[in-house]
Amino acid sequence: MPSSASSSRQNHAEQLIARLNSVETPPESKLQDLRNMKNQIIGSRTKKLDYLSLGAVPCIVSILSIVVASMHSGGGGDELLELIAIQAAAIIGSFACRLESGVEAVLEAGACAFLMILITHQNEKVVDAVARSLKWIYQSKLAPKFYFLEEKNMEFLLSLLNSKNENVSCLGANIITRSCQTRMEQQALSGAGVITKLASLLDGSLSQREASLESLSVVMKKNPEIITKFLGYQNGGAVNFLTELIKDKHPRTRLLACACLIVIRNSCTTYLQDSRIKTGLVQTLLELLEDPDQVGDDAPFVLSSLIAEKEDLQMIAFECQVIEKLCNYLEAGPFQAKRLQGIFLALADMCSELECCRDRAFSLEALIYIKDALKHDSADVRTAACIFLRNLSRSVKNMSAGHFTNANITSPMVQLLCDSCPSVQIAALGAICNMVIDFTARESIFMQGGLKQLVQLSKSMVSAIRVNAIWALRNLAFLVNNRCKEEILLELTIPTLTSLICDPETSVQEQALALVRNLVDGPSDSVKYVFDEAGLLLDAIGKKLHSTVKIEVLIQGMYVLSNIASGNEIQKEAAMNQLFPQCWNNTQTSFIKFLQSTDSRLRIAAVWALVNLTFPNSPGACRRVIKLLNAGIISQLKTMVNDPCLDVKTKNDKREMCLNLSTQTTTK
């Protein structure tokens, strides 16, 4: 029965490998065994995994090494050995074909080195088999890095590209696609004439065309100089040909041609801006989404690269009904994780700026698809769904219409805060940041234990999680009532908040200060929240203000102290002491620096602080004015009368008014 049959096949396989490993086996038998193995594994993932676990790969690689050794000792021309090489190479290629564990095993066994030598063999069939093998290795992300900057390597690469053998030239292109990462490498390749070579391969066979399209995209990416070179090739003939290729009958060619054109468009804003091309790209990609194979999986990612951060293209896509089509796909599902991830990311890009897109998505019940995806097995899908949700929640109108609470989406979102994958947590935090601005959603999140989770995440080791968690807390505290503020502080605690202000990451400091700002904003008694027994929080804020150079941190800190200065006399004094501490020699210059900042936001905040500190109705106002006078602040203010920023001027006028009143009182 089945189990004994499978164990007998297991035995079969073990014996086969044993024979291949044995020196006593005659070569003719080895050839037969190799053919058997090859025919068993091609097409069968399970067979490949079986043989991998039995150590087939090291066995094959050692056979390759024997062939290579004989090549070196002048034994070339041994027909049997060549046939063995062909079978062995084919087996390696099959293991590496779209199977990550296969590629791993092949690389670990050191196959690459032998294959690279065998590719210069005199027998065309050996070269062919070896080239195919290497091609699969280089299609994997695990492929070893090829160092273009070494001269010998570049020569070798050029010899591959120049080869008449289709598989060999494709291999050359694949190596470039996989290994070209830096600008320097791009320049080196371009300098060696690779662009011209790749452009000529566009005219070759189907596989040469596709391999060269992929390579060209990589070499031209974000490199206007090289793009210009390509555009000039054959007097624009190459780029025209490329534009025609988006109508080619092979789907993968169309996709790769689109990707290449998009690389050119994104790096060189003067080329390919024609609206027909833009529409053509959108429509081609939309149609490619329907492909059942890998092309359909990759299409939404290419669409994203076209529309990301480009409102005009998002508009064109909107008019081509991209939102409808993508949502229809989600309806038609289920799909492989990769395709789902791509669709959500494309939808996220579509809804990143334009309200009309978000409206359309809402009307097509996007939230339902998102809700399902939040529970998907794949972390990539969960992350993509959260990013889409975050962009949708930028729609204030739809937020306040209660769509989020109605869809019961807050509960799964809060759960995702405990997700095992950091990227999911970060994406979920991003969405929650926006959602908490709406009062009903906020209530809902509060009730479902969201606060506790957010505070927990604000202590995370991962800085991106910390920043986003505090950001969410900051938004949560915006315009919220005192009861909620107290709840937040109770959960977060002053010591934690203080340490966040002193966090190593400036972005965390900024958000923490913004959170404090929101806590003290509002009715006058809100200011009390900053005042803990030991005065630690206030001290930390003051210290940060005088030590940081990051403008965003300064602005938030200044607004915190400014808000505090709008409180009662004790609170004003406390703010004054922080802004102008006694023991520091250079604090006068410090505050003046704020008033002299090139960033108008900081200047405004500083002037606000001064307005609040010297408000006439307060008993200690005079005393503080004198102090400011001595610190040279008043003279600085006078120079700001004609500040180009209107806001500053207005505040300044107000300031002048207060000042005049104060001086009048004093002289009286």
Added chain:
Amino acid sequence: MSYLLNQLNAVRHLAEFEAMATSKKVITREEWEKRLNDVKVRKEDMNKLVMNFLVTEGYVEAAEKFRLESGTEPDIDIATITDRMAVKKAVQCGNLEDAIEKVNDLNPEILDTNPQLFFHLQQQRLIELIRNGKVEEALEFAQEELAPRGEENQSFLEELERTVALLAFEDVTNCPVGELLDISQRLKTASEVNAAILTSQSHEKDPKLPSLLKMLIWAQNQLDEKAAYPRINDLSTGALEDPAV
């Protein structure tokens, strides 16, 4: 064939010309033949069509002979045709293991990158085992080789279940899935593998001639609404039949 091409051209011209007409025009045989004579079709084009047909369908010797006699160069290396035909023949004869080995010798990537084709070849192998009454071997084979494919893909699973169902019936020729045992099933698989090999060699998998004939039939149908004219009803003879008056 030239009369077919001539007919096609004439029909298209007339269809364009008669677009404005409101009533059906009648064209006599004499008139029609005159028009046909005015249409020029190049010999080289026809030769290419014939060569394309022979090469795609795999008629090696005919292609070779035609090449010698007409001087037309095939767009594919004739040597590769022999290999391809060997595979096709093996499938048509039910020697699936042999066919798979040959495909892998020709190009080991084909079956690794065409899961559907690979499944169909394995399925055919199973059918042959069942046909030859090797029940136990068939079950083992289904379990070992085909079940994993079924796990990877829902549609494969359904097809596998249909195939295995053959074993459940005493009288296989009358069962609901009996058509799997038909020779036509082998031919279907053979055609699939032929197409895959051609595609891997960057060649069109379909010959051009059938498309031309389809175009002719379609064009005639379009013209029928506007005119009565001598039609070609039998493509194999290409004889013009007078219009009904």
